[in-house]
Every structure is written in structure tokens, then in C-alpha cells.
Amino acid sequence: MIDTALSAGAVRYSDVGDIFATEPKWAQAIAAAAKPGSDSGVESLTRQRLSAAGHLVEQQVSVPGVGRVDLRIDGRLYLEIDGFAYHSSPEAFDRDRARDTAIAVRGSRRLRFSANQVLHDWRWVSDSIETMLLIPDVSTDSPRNAPEFRSVRA
Template identity: 40%
Template sequence: MDLREWLTARGGIAHRSDAAEHGFAPRQVRGAIRSGAVRRLRAQWVALASAPDDLVAAAAASARLTCVSLARRRGWWVPDRAPGGLHLQVGPNAHRHRDDATLHWGAPLVDCGPRRLTASVEDALAHIAGCCLHEDARVIWESAVRIERLDVEALRLVEWREPRSRALAAEVIGLSDSGLETMVIVRLSGWGVPLRQQVRLAGRRVDIVIGSHLVVQIDGYAHHSSSAQRGSDVAHDAELRLRGYTVLRLSYAQIVHGWEDVERTLQAAIARGLHLPPRQRR
């Protein structure tokens, strides 16, 4: 395997110390750089032309990818209104600046060593807590818990340095099936009615139960697109109604762009006692 093949297998970019440990002598690396087969990024990194732009930028700045940039790279659900651009973690004594990036300064919670171009999950979550609106941060944290299979109790034991991180660690529960579900939970959490997530009713899980009998099902971008699945959803909704539940289905557009209308509908349902058992309704 030559250097280019090795770099390809590693995602197109690597620390030169890793290359040396895998048998590529410094002269081989220098020769590959001179020939244009690979490019040098600062003193310690080499990359192919096809290497991901965000990792190349991190290497060029002697930084690590963090915050929403790491969230997007790892596939966490990031709301559209969350901050864009490149987010980099830099040490407290870093001297290099990037005008086109948001820099997160300070010593890391988890020191991953000089050969990593991505911050730890914990550091990324801390930066998200400080960089995003609370609701958006909660959405991303819940997604991270699900995708990374994080233990919620262990997350609460992290020595978070900022109040916003500690607050989110106390709030996150890891039950949301989607970012949209987290949005709804956050928005309803101050209403003074009990909320439960991922409750099993009539043989299937439902997204949210308000009180005991108001069911909210959330349909995302491409939710249940097949006719067979849609028919199954309709049949389950009918079974819930026969058992005394009220079922409301919400779409992505309603939650993200039409929340005021959703809020009015939910308030009207609660005012009519639809969140209560049928025998308790007036």
C-alpha cells in the first residue's frame, strides 16, 4: 500500500506521526509532497486533494472541529436556524486565527491529543450549549445521546464548566425519536401538564402523550411515505380513538414554520379536557 492508498483509507488526511508509525519514512512523505501526490498542511499533517474541507481547515489552523460543525459531521440533528459556518476548538494559547470561523477557546474537557482533528463529544456538546439557542442546543444534545448511544447519567457526571452545559445535562433524557419531537417537548415543558415520550399504546409506540389521553404523533420530512405504512398509521390512530385517546399528527412544516397554529390547537384540546381520561371530561 502506498501513501495515497493509506490516506484514502483514513479519509484523506492524517498526522505525519501516524504515517511514520504505519511504515512511511519521512523521506517517502517528503517525496510525495514534492511530487504533488499529497499536500502538506502546516508541519504535521498531510492530505489528499479529496480530503474533507472542514478537516483540512482544522488542520491548517492547528485546531479541532467542534460545536455544530462536529454535530453535522457526525450526523446529529441540527436545526436549520443553528449557527452556520466553521466552528473550531483552539487551545487557550493558540496564536492562529481564522476570520471565516467561529473559534471556541479554552482547555478541552477531554484532551484527545495532537493527532485528532475533531473535538471530543463532550467538548462539542459544551460548545453547542454556549453557541446555540437553548431549544436548538437541547435538540442537538438529544440527537447526540441517541446517535452516540450516550448514557444520560454518565453525561450528568461530566465536570461541565458552564451553567448552560450543566442545565442541559440535567434536562436531557434521551427519549426523543427525532429533533422535531424534542422541539415539541421543550415548547410544552412549561405548560404545567404531564408529558411522556415514546409511550407504548395499543401495541405501538407513540411520540408524545400529553396528560393521559392526548397523543401527539410527529411526521417528519419523509415520514412513513409508503402507502402500506400510512395505512398502518391510520389503523393505529383509529384503535387509539376507540380506546378514548385523541390523536393529533404534526408535520415538519407545522412545527418549524407554523408553531403558533399548533400551539392554539393544543391549547384548545387541553381546554376541552382531551388530555384527561374520558370519564373525567366535563
Template identity: 40%
Template sequence: MTDLAHAIDILGGIATRQQLLAIGFTGTDLTRAVRGGGIRRIRQARYASPSAHIDRVAAARVGGLLAGPSAAATYGLWAGLDPRLHISVGRNSARLRTNVAPSFSDRMTLTPDSSGRPIALHWIGGGAVAERGPECWRTTFEQCLRQTVAWCDTETAVACLDTALAVANCTPARIAEIFAAASASDRLTASRCRFGSDSGSESLVRQRLDQLGIPYRQQVEIASVGRVDFGLVGTRIVIEVDSWLYHGDRIAFERDRRRDAELVARGYTVIRLTYQRIMNDWPWCEGMILATLAALH
């Protein structure tokens, strides 16, 4: 039982019957594991381990794949703020497990039949679940990037691609290859990605500085301090982008205060922008940056 659940975990927490048979388990093994509670059967020929993420279970239960920004999150990329779960299904997919028939989704919020999480269904040619793998619960990395650019606002799309460069060993050349057959609009959006943003919030700041026409450099190395997120060109102004993930404990607090003191001692002005401020009060962030620049003149 444990080995079967572990095998499903290796496959991402969700597996098809065909995948499990292909690696040596039998139909009897699956039946025993389900009856014993070691794994869950979430729809015909679809199985989940006890630790499978709820979003993956929801996509498999509906009968599709996590797609676009929802898949991006599973690859460690910026996924934006859309609260819906994006699920792709084949053009001829049937027996979808949703609260109402998808044809009624213009009248009420569409959700899985097992939860109240809003979903966005995308009917895609060739988008049926890959029965033999390597994964049966999300679109491929390349499909995910193309879908995110096609379905999301430009800022979110570029931030997703920026984080692909940072965390997924992607290159601008690889991005261009992935989007070679995309629309002209999507190719233009893809061309705007840049190295230097280690997080989605850093990418948003980068893009908004571009819109303001403020020149900057990213990941600037400063002696005795280390790298800072942004250095405004022609000034001694530094912008640091803080998130709770990397700046939310006592050790990080002490480290950041030390860095600030070192920077000030070297004549720098430090502007710290938190994730919450960037996402919920950008006018305040913009005002702080412009006021700091104005104070130099």
C-alpha cells in the same frame, strides 16, 4: 485505485497523506490515483474519494474540521436550522481556502473558495486537523456536543443532546461527564436533556410542552397500537410527531391511519403534528393542543 478510494471512504471520505501512508499506501500510489481520477487532492496532503460528501470536502478544502452543529449532523444528531457550515481551525491556522481573507468576514459572507456555501469559522486552541486520525474531517463526538451547546440556542442544543441519548448510546451520566469542565451555563443546558425523543422535532415538542406546563409521558405503549410519541397525563390525548422521512410513503400512510383508527376506537384523541408545522407554524400546533385540552372541560 479502487482500493485507495475505498480506504478513504472507510475514513469518512476524506483522508490525510499521513493516514494513507500509515495503512500501507505509498506516495506513488497517491500520485497515480489522483492523475487517474480515482481520488481528488483537495489541498496539500488532503485527499477525497469520489463519493465524499460536499460538506466534508468543503471543510477539508478550507483547512479545518466540521464542527458544532455541522458535525452533529454527521453523527446522526439534531443539528438545527443554521444554514451555515461550521468549521473549526487551529488558532494559528494559515492558508485557509476561503473566498476572502477571514479578517474581511465582517464585510461580506465568508464561503469556501470553491462554493457559495456560507461558513462560520471557529478559531480554537488545539483545533488543527488531526493528521494521523482517526478522522481528519470532523471534531470528536465529545467536542461536537460541547460546541453545539456553546454555539447554538438552548432549544437546538437540548434537542441535539436528546438525540444523542436516542441514537448514540449516550447516557445522562456520560453527558454530565462530557460537560464536567464546561461553563455553568453550558452544564445547566446539558442537564436538560431527556430520554424519549427519537428525533429533533420530538425533542422540540417535548421542550415546548414543558414551557406550556403541560404534563406528558413519552413513548407510551398502548395495547394493539404500539408506542405513541406523547401521551398527555390525565387525559386520553395522544400527540404523534410526523416527519417525511418516516411517514412519507403509502405504507406509512396506511399504517398511521390504522393506528389512528385503533386509538379512536379506544377513546383517544389523536393530534398529528408534522415536521413543517412544528418548525414553521408552532403557534398553530400550540393552539391545537390547548384547544383539545380545553374541549375536555
């Protein structure tokens, strides 16, 4: 993906138009939508699909206590896309769960998908993202803050 080539420094953003000048219009449109920031082609594909659906998609967002997260959707939902090659060791498995927990402890929402799920089951991935974004944010008048839900230790 062009996004990944831009992020890796293999292509300069200013050269993308020239590189695709003789390509078909559909390829030029894809090139024009390219942005640096993705660490993988699957992240690029996810960004492009979600952006096309009208979402604000930020890439490689720094989250205190967590580090960089692949994507943040509409400023509300953190999204991680995992390829098996980089997330298959026991250490990586544990690290990913620690990151998920750190995001949750911050009170933020997060989803984690495999690259295979993004590539082969996009409808389910997209529906999951849309559903999470429909859930209202927890506010101070949430039922969870009602007296009957408060800790007896409080």
C-alpha cells in the same frame, strides 16, 4: 438533540453534565433538561416546549392495539410527530391512519403534526394542543348519551 443521543445510546445520561461543564450556562440548562425517550430531535423539541409550558409529557408510550405513540400530554392527549422521510410512502400513510383510528376507537384523543409544522408553526401546534386539552372528557352524563342521541337499534 441530546434526548435523541441518549435514546440512541450515543451518550450516557451520567456523562451529560461532564460533556457540558465548560459550555455556557444556557447550554448547561438545556443539557440538564435532557431525557432519553425521543426518537427524533423534533420530538425532543416538542417535549421540551410542552414541559416548559407546564405539561406532563410522556415519551414513546405503548398503547394496546396501536403500538408506541410519540408523546402523551397530561395523560389525556396522544401526539404523533411525523417526518416526511419516514411517513411519505403509501404504506406509511395507510399505517398512520390505521393508528389514528385505533386510538380514536379506544376513546382517546390524538393529534398528528408534521415535523415541519412543529419547527415552523409552533404557535399553531401549541394552540391546537392547548385547545384539545381544554375540551372536557366525555362522561356518562354527556349529551351523546341522552336518549335522543342513542341509536334506534339499541
